[in-house]
Amino acid sequence: MPQPLDLTVLDAVTLFAGDTELQLVPSLKTRAILAFLAITGRPHSREYLCELFFADTKDPRGSLRWSLSRLRAVLNLDMPRLITNRRNVHLDMSHIRLDLDVVRQTYMNQTPQTPDLLRAALLVSRRPLAHLSMPRQDRFDDWLTQEREMILSMQGHIIKALTAASDLSDEIALKWLRHWVRIAPRSHDAAFALWQRLTQCDQQQEADVVATTYRKMVGNKPGSWYAAAPPLKIPLRRNHEQTIRYCTTADRIRIAYASTGDGPPLVKAANWLNHLELDWDSPIWGDTFRTLSNNHTLIRYDERGNGLSDWNVRQLDFTAFVDDLEAVVDSLGIERFPLLGLSQGCAVSIAYAVRHPERVSALVLVGGYAAGWRHAMTPAQLEQREAVLTLTRHGWGTSNPAYRHIFSQTFMPDADADRLAWFDDFQRRSTSAENAVRFQEAFGDIDVRHLLGQVRVPTLVLHARADQRIPVSHGRELAEAIPNATFVELDSPNHIILGDEPAWQVFMDEITRFLRIHGDAAPSQ
Known part of the structure; x- marks a missing residue:
């Protein structure tokens, strides 16, 4: 019987057999x-490993062979x-216990016990x-950034x-929140969690310091904290309200998807940007997602390049975006469903509906467009857009939110x-600088104008009258252009419609009414 090994990766990489540490070579790359x-838990080609770890060496394959032999x-x-074989490398984890798996399992547990949380x-x-x-x-750094963001998100939840556990004292809870x-x-x-708990414990002086420090850090005043009703001492919401799983595309990209609510399926196409864990409880989309989940099983996913899905990908274009949607619904085995698209997700939804008319019962398109920015801009506008790409490439991952603020203010x-x-920080955590640029370039190339006349499902189009991101036109x-589509103009300047605006x-109401009529899972006779 082989002896189980214990592998730690969250701190220094160490390997134990029982109480005995097995000596790994000091090589950082190894x-x-x-x-x-x-961490990935799946096979990888030698070529891919060489690109990740040894692109800067004269003999990448030889360097990889040396590391693998050690x-x-x-x-x-x-x-x-x-x-290993001539093409692929795989680590069989069936007899290896990984410290990160303890975190993953606790995070996914709907009723975790306090000792497990601790x-x-x-x-x-x-x-x-x-x-x-x-x-x-x-390339390795992009993957590492993605994994860190996933772990940090699990850390927060x-x-x-843990601090909402009824058997944890205020003293211990505050210790963890301060940490x-x-x-x-x-x-x-x-x-906010620390400020709220301090307020609950009548430690208002420290609570005010927390608020002031945060304001100085991000350059904004957390006024809504004080404007809100006094916080109640109730358990904080946990992520077990949604179930997150993974599927794999034809080109072996791992796509994260989540389901919430109960009822007939409603599939939401991905948009700029997504992170299943962060946007579910967000002050931006939270109201919308929870309301849609009241009467439907809402299915969302992070397309490749952002969120919990694989960031380090070769293909990041419109065709891949449609393929990601297809992989999710195929993995779930949903035969027929309404499809919700926001922003560039509208074009993805249209392409999928034309590709699979038998599977889509209805389309809801919000703040969308048929052709990306490269197809309609003047030379001067194109030059301005290229300047934004340059700013993104060099400033996205920095602590200064000015670069990301370009997007935040036009969205809302x-x-x-x-x-x-929140949205500034959300964007930074949801993707890398390189992918933020690649996404924008891919959006510029979108063109589904030739498909609009081929849509054969009931379609509702909604758009904010004064949308500063995507004009209402x-x-x-x-x-x-879509046969028999219904158009509703919303009285708002926001590309993302916020839960507290009229x-x-x-x-x-428009979406609910439309889906009540057209969102059935069975095809009409």
Whole structure:
């Protein structure tokens, strides 16, 4: 019987057999390869591993062979755990216990016990995977950034759940919340949770310091914290309200998707940007997603390049976006469903509906367009857009939110400072600078104008009258070109309709009424 091994990757990469530490070579790249294989849990081609880890060496394949031989000598003593052939490399995790899996399992548990939460919180109590950073390894760094953001998101949910446990004292809860703010100082959720608990415990002086510090950090005043009703001492919401799973596309990209609510399916196409964990509880989309989940099983997903899906991808274009949607609905086995598109998700929804008319019962298109920015701009406008791409490329991941603020203010000119600050941070955490540029370039190339006349399903088009991101004329063009489409103009300047503006209720009422008539899962006779 092979002996189970214990592998830690959240802190320094270490490997144990029982109480005995197995000696790994000191090579950072070799340890990073081990961590990468363990965290991803799937086979990878040698070519891909060479691109990730050895693009800066004269002999990438030789360097990879050396690292694999050193790992094989430690991992394969009593059974073949590291399995290699001429093309692929795979780490068999069936007899390896990974520390990150403890965190994942606790996070996914709908009713976690306090000791389990505490153990998971301790595992993620430091900056995750910090020891794996390597200079001049851009592709690996993109993957590492993605994994860190996923772990940080789980960290936040675990600490929130832990500090809401009824058997945890205020003293211990505050200790953990203070720690969360120290390791994630720009996190709105961390600062607000600490401020709220301090207020509950009548420690208003420290609560005011937390609010002031956060304001100075992000450059905005958290006024809505004080404007809100006094916080009640109730358990904070946990992520078990949604179920997150993964599927794999034809080109082996891992796509995260989530389902919430109960009832007939409603599938939402991805948009700029998505992160299943962050946007579910967000002050931006939370009201909309929860309302849609009241009468439907709402299915959302993070398309490739952002959120919880794979960031490090070769193909990031419109065809891939449609393929990602197809992979999600195929994995769920849904035969027929209404499809909701927001912004560029409208074009993706249209393309899918034309490709699979037998599977789509209705289309709801919000703030959409048929042709991307490259197809309609003047030379001067194109030059301005290219300048934004340059700013994004160089400033996206910095602590200065000015670059991301370009997007936030055009998406929601009516939003308060708290929402804009949240959206700034959300964008940074949802994708890398490289992918933010690639997304914008892909959106510019979108063109489904030739498909509009081929749509054969009932279609509702909604668009904000003063939308500063996508002019309302684009929505009218969709409605005019799609046979028998219904057009509703919303009285709002916001590209993202917010839950506390008057237009939001109209927005939700129109969607509810339309889906009640056309959103059935069975094809009409």
